[in-house]
Amino acid sequence: MANKLIKQMGLPNSIANIFTARNIITAKDALSLTEFELMEQLDVGMAEVKSAMAHISEVVCPPCQTALLLMEQRVRDERSAGHLPTRLRGLDEALCGGIPFGVVTELVGPAGIGKTQFCLKLSLLASLPENCGGLDGRVIYIDVESKFSSTRLIQIGIENFPEIFLKKGMAQEMAGRIVILRPTSLSEFTESLHHVQVSLLQKQVKLLIIDSMAALVLGEHDCGASRQQALGWHVSFIKSLAEFSRIPIVVTNQVRSQIGDEPLTFSFQVRSHSIKKEDRAAYDSHLVAALGINWAHAVTIRLVLEARSGQRFIKLAKSPISPPLAFPFNITSSGLVLLDDDGIEMKGSEINTIHCQGQKALFNSEW
Amino acid sequence: MEVGMLPISASKRGKLLAAGYTSLHSISRASASQLATDIEVSEDEACEIRKYASQTSALDRSIGNSSNTSNLYGGQTAWTMLNEEKFSTRITTSCVDLDNILGGGITCKEVTELGGVPGIGKTQIGIQLAVNVQIPLEYGGLGGKAIYIDTEGSFMVERVLQIAEACIEDMPEYSHHFHNNVQDCEVKMHPNSILENIFYFRVCSYTEQIALVNYLDKFIEEHKDVKIIIIDSVTFHFRQDFDDMALRTRLLNEMALKLMKLARKFCLAVVLLNQVTTKYIEGSYQLTLALGDSWSHSCTNRIILFWNGDERHAYIDKSPSLKSASAAYSVTTRGIRNSNSSCKRIKMV
Numbered sequence: 001m002a003n004k005l006i007k008q009m010g011l012p013n014s015i016a017n018i019f020t021a022r023n024i025i026t027a028k029d030a031l032s033l034t035e036f037e038l039m040e041q042l043d044v045g046m047a048e049v050k051s052a053m054a055h056i057s058e059v060v061c062p063p064c065q066t067a068l069l070l071m072e073q074r075v076r077d078e079r080s081a082g083h084l085p086t087r088l089r090g091l092d093e094a095l096c097g098g099i100p101f102g103v104v105t106e107l108v109g110p111a112g113i114g115k116t117q118f119c120l121k122l123s124l125l126a127s128l129p130e131n132c133g134g135l136d137g138r139v140i141y142i143d144v145e146s147k148f149s150s151t152r153l154i155q156i157g158i159e160n161f162p163e164i165f166l167k168k169g170m171a172q173e174m175a176g177r178i179v180i181l182r183p184t185s186l187s188e189f190t191e192s193l194h195h196v197q198v199s200l201l202q203k204q205v206k207l208l209i210i211d212s213m214a215a216l217v218l219g220e221h222d223c224g225a226s227r228q229q230a231l232g233w234h235v236s237f238i239k240s241l242a243e244f245s246r247i248p249i250v251v252t253n254q255v256r257s258q259i260g261d262e263p264l265t266f267s268f269q270v271r272s273h274s275i276k277k278e279d280r281a282a283y284d285s286h287l288v289a290a291l292g293i294n295w296a297h298a299v300t301i302r303l304v305l306e307a308r309s310g311q312r313f314i315k316l317a318k319s320p321i322s323p324p325l326a327f328p329f330n331i332t333s334s335g336l337v338l339l340d341d342d343g344i345e346m347k348g349s350e351i352n353t354i355h356c357q358g359q360k361a362l363f364n365s366e367w
Numbered sequence: 368m369e370v371g372m373l374p375i376s377a378s379k380r381g382k383l384l385a386a387g388y389t390s391l392h393s394i395s396r397a398s399a400s401q402l403a404t405d406i407e408v409s410e411d412e413a414c415e416i417r418k419y420a421s422q423t424s425a426l427d428r429s430i431g432n433s434s435n436t437s438n439l440y441g442g443q444t445a446w447t448m449l450n451e452e453k454f455s456t457r458i459t460t461s462c463v464d465l466d467n468i469l470g471g472g473i474t475c476k477e478v479t480e481l482g483g484v485p486g487i488g489k490t491q492i493g494i495q496l497a498v499n500v501q502i503p504l505e506y507g508g509l510g511g512k513a514i515y516i517d518t519e520g521s522f523m524v525e526r527v528l529q530i531a532e533a534c535i536e537d538m539p540e541y542s543h544h545f546h547n548n549v550q551d552c553e554v555k556m557h558p559n560s561i562l563e564n565i566f567y568f569r570v571c572s573y574t575e576q577i578a579l580v581n582y583l584d585k586f587i588e589e590h591k592d593v594k595i596i597i598i599d600s601v602t603f604h605f606r607q608d609f610d611d612m613a614l615r616t617r618l619l620n621e622m623a624l625k626l627m628k629l630a631r632k633f634c635l636a637v638v639l640l641n642q643v644t645t646k647y648i649e650g651s652y653q654l655t656l657a658l659g660d661s662w663s664h665s666c667t668n669r670i671i672l673f674w675n676g677d678e679r680h681a682y683i684d685k686s687p688s689l690k691s692a693s694a695a696y697s698v699t700t701r702g703i704r705n706s707n708s709s710c711k712r713i714k715m716v
Contacts, residue, residue, distance in 0.1 A: 028574045032614065034621045039376065046374035057581035062569055064586070067515070068562035071524040081525075096525040103520050232607035240571050243520055264645060266654045266673055268682060294606060296485045297642045300521050318486035321526045323700065348677030351486065 003028060009059045015052050018042050027060045084126060084207065084248050085133050087160070088329075090341035091314065094322040099248045100301070104239055108253040108289040109305030110356040113312060114331050115252045116147045118305075119209050121335040122250060124157050126207035127177040132161060137206025139178045140196055142189070144215045148180050159334035186230060189216050193237060200245045207248055208241070214254035214290045228294060235298045251299070255287040255354050287354040308355045314338075317351050324351045370394075373419050382406040383416070394420040452688075456509055458500050458595060458636055459541075460492065461534070461703050464694035465681055474668075475509075475594065475636045478627050480601075481681075482641035482656035483672030488679055488698045489640040490521045492672075493597045495703040496638060497565050498527070498534050500595045503556070506541040511594025511635075512564040514586075516579060518603045522567065531561040533701030566593070573604040577618060580625050587633050596629065600640040602657045616661045623665035639666060678706050 004027045006019045022041050024030050030053065033041065038049045074082040083097030092098045099105050099122070107115045123141055128134025141148060157165040157174060165171045181196075183189040199205060217231050242249045289296060289304075296302070302318035314336075315326040325343030329336050369391045370383055386405040388394050394402065395417055403413040457472035466472050473479055473496060483489055497515050502508025515522060535556050566586075570576045576598075587593050601622075609615045630637045644657045656663065656671065663669065669685040675695070682693040695706035 027578070028572075031574045031577045032618065034617050037617075039374075043376045043378050045376050045379075053581055054585065057578035058585065060575060060578040061582040062571070062575055062579065065567045065569075066563050067522075067524055067527050067565040067567050068559055070567060071528065071562060074524060096523075100523065236604075236607045239520060243569070243571065264652060264654045266671055266682075267648065268671070268684065269673065269675075293485070293643060293645060297600075298519070298603070300519070302486070320490050320521045321523045321529075323698070324486075348674055350677075 004060060006030060006056065009056060011052060011055055015044070015048060018044065019052075027056055030056055031060070078246065082246070084122070084135060086122065087125065087133065088327070088336065088338045088341075090325070090327050090338050090343050091316075093341070094316055094325050094343065095301070095319065096321050099250065100321075101248050102242050102246045103300035104242055104249050104251055104298070105301040105303065106251050106253055106289075106299040107303050107305065108255065109354065110255050110287060110307070113305040113307060114329070114336055115305060116211055117152075117331055118336050119211050119250060119252065120148070120153050121156055121160075123178050123207060123209055124153060124160075124174065127174045128161065128164070132164060135206040137177070137204045139207045139209065140199070140205055141178055141180045142192060142196075142208070142210045143180050143182050144189070144210075144212055146182060147211060150175060153178070155333060156335045159332075183216070186216050186219075190234070193234070193241070197241060200241065200247070205245070205247065207250070210238075210249070210251045212252040212254060214252075217291065218254070228292065231291065231295060235295065239298065253295075254290045255356070256290045258286050258288045287356055288352070289354065304352075304354055306355045308357055310357075315346065315351065373416070375416060375419065379406070379408065379412075379416065382408075391420040456594075456634075458496055458509060459502070459507075460696070461495055461499060461537075462694070462696040462705050464705060465696045465703070468681070468683055468689065468692040468694045469670075470689055473595075473636045473638060475634050476630050477667040478623065478630055478637040478639065478665075479668040479670065480639045480641055480656070480666035481670050481672060482643060484643050484654065484674070487672045487674065488696075488703070489672060490599055491526075491698045492703055493599045493638065493640055494522070494527050494530055496595055496636075497597055498530050498561055498702070500636075501556075501561055501564050502534070502538070502541060506538055508541070509594045510592075512566065512590065512592050514566045514568070514583070514593055514596045516568045516570055516576075516596070516598045518570045518576060518598070519600055520569070521599065522569075524562070527562060527565065528558055529700060530702040531558040534561070537701070566590070570604070573609075573618070576601075576604055577622060580622050583629055584625075584632075587629065587635075591633070593633070593635060595636045595638065596626070597638045598640065600642055602642045606642070606657060612659075616659065619658060619662050620665060623662070627667070 005025060006027060007016050009016075009027075011019075019025075019030065019042065024033075024041070030038065035046070035049050035053065038053070039046055042049065078101060081097060082101040083092075083095065083099060084101070085092050085098035107118060109115055119141070123139040125133070126135045126137060126139045128136065130136045153175060154165065154171055157171065164174070181192050183192050196205075196208065217234075238249060238251070289302075296318075299318070300320065301316070304315040304317040306313055306315065312329050312331075313326045314329050316322050316324055324346045326346050327341070327343045328339040330339060331337075370380060370389060373380065373391075383394070383406055388397070388402075388405075397405070397417075399410055399413045399417055402408075402417065403410045406413075408416075456475045457470070458475070459466055459472040460469070481489055481492060493515070497513035500509050500511045500513050502510070504510045535558060538556070568579055570579060583596065605615055605619065626637045626639075629635070642657045643654050645652045646655045648655075656669070663685070667687065668683070668689065671682045671684045673680055673682065675693075678695045679697060680693050680695050683689050683691050697704055697706040
């Protein structure tokens, strides 16, 4: 849309030629200048600039829909009204059906908590035929840290869907729908993304998993500004990919320790200088999600996986459709299993802090 | 130079100055044909230039004339504005405490900016306002439509439906507050009609965002019952890979001015949702709203949403008419509501 050529927009020839003569070729060039600047550059009066810009804006502007139309479209055209069921009842209910299409869902948590396990299960679910609750499509799994285990994938499949996976040839077909890419650098990843964009349209790709985003970005740049810029481009690209192809995109993220003891506040907030004694005990491992606050704004749904006193929890830390609930879970041979489908509602700072207590419990677990 | 104020092309201005027309008075004194020959333009163009010159000089003259102040070119007296402000309509946020610090709700004819950390409820407030603007007049609402401009893809129709249904169920409470006769108001709305009155635009780049703001003038002319424009969020596309910061500031300023013009022209409310960033102030990192210092001047009102312990609070950071105060609110399955701690008081709404 932004790269549409001005001469193809149906403007009167006289003004269209002036634009071309001054090297303003695409709509983006024209809209990146203020009206006053255009007046100076094109050497025409304000009235003409205004009417030309009104015409260009109308052409470039996105189409109007009503919320009702959107809802009817989703219900009619998409599986489960645009959600990928995770088969974890509590989570699916909270998310109005499952991982939503068209947006980026983030899984963040400390190492070994179960993010990759969850991703394996999701890729399996997406490849299943529709009568079993799947999306009957291909999955692209971008595996940066080489954590993908096909053996484990098949094991999860057999445990959860024995009737499909023990049938002859089905395991091969299901596993054959999952394509694994292993980029080793950010530039390779960028290239893979472009290929993914092409194949999304041609083939029946129904899910994209990036495991993990943090490993790609954090390994590359050491200084803050260039990393933010690189990340910025990828964020927009991935979001628009999700949007146009209406598929769910799941991205995993790492954690890092928080700088300083106190959380960030606004300038008008009074900082409490007396920290209660009980809080001190909780400070032994205070972690936050990596990739910064810009990334935190960009993802639509954030699922935080953490461990508190030896029990693992999956929390809906950010979601426009659900309250902030935490569900206790375990990892078994069949993947992630929720221990309680009702969930506990969290408040305030609990929502975004990530605990990693009871570390021994993590290493002693089966997976 | 006075001639520099005319909204004509730079070359024409140059020609006027070269031909000796240094003041607006001299331009309006000359006849159109004389002007046309002197600066070598057509007679029509010369007439236009004279028209611009006389308009601008009329403005200069009346500034000196104190008895004729009410007919100042496009101006209004403070007294007439006072009457307007008293009756200016507001859109409720469904949370009494929040409405109270806002003086009744989000004001029409003004641009209000709401910013906060991820997950604080900005999109929730946006959706709640898009639904609340449709509350019928009998219940104290505006009975208008909403434009929702989504730049991040966080507009989830399931949530809008939830909030719409809850608003319809809670509607009798609004009529109580408005001291109306409940028996006469059996206006039963259907959630689908609420969804139908929300015009949704999905914007994927800053170019589209600017184009859309330009196009809104024409769109609202055709849909005069739009009473609120929500942009969620105004920041997103301006934060990703924008190298030229000076250009960004200029574009944002122009966009803010256009939105303010729309708000005044069509008497509607403009709500802009903003993100946060960290800034190194006075020796430590602090949170502040994104888009920089110039942007913070662009909006009329600025409200910051933040966590205060376990509760969500809204703080009026900047407003020409509202006092700096903070109020607690909560996000429930029914939408934005009063926070739990204030439920002990008698429920007004």
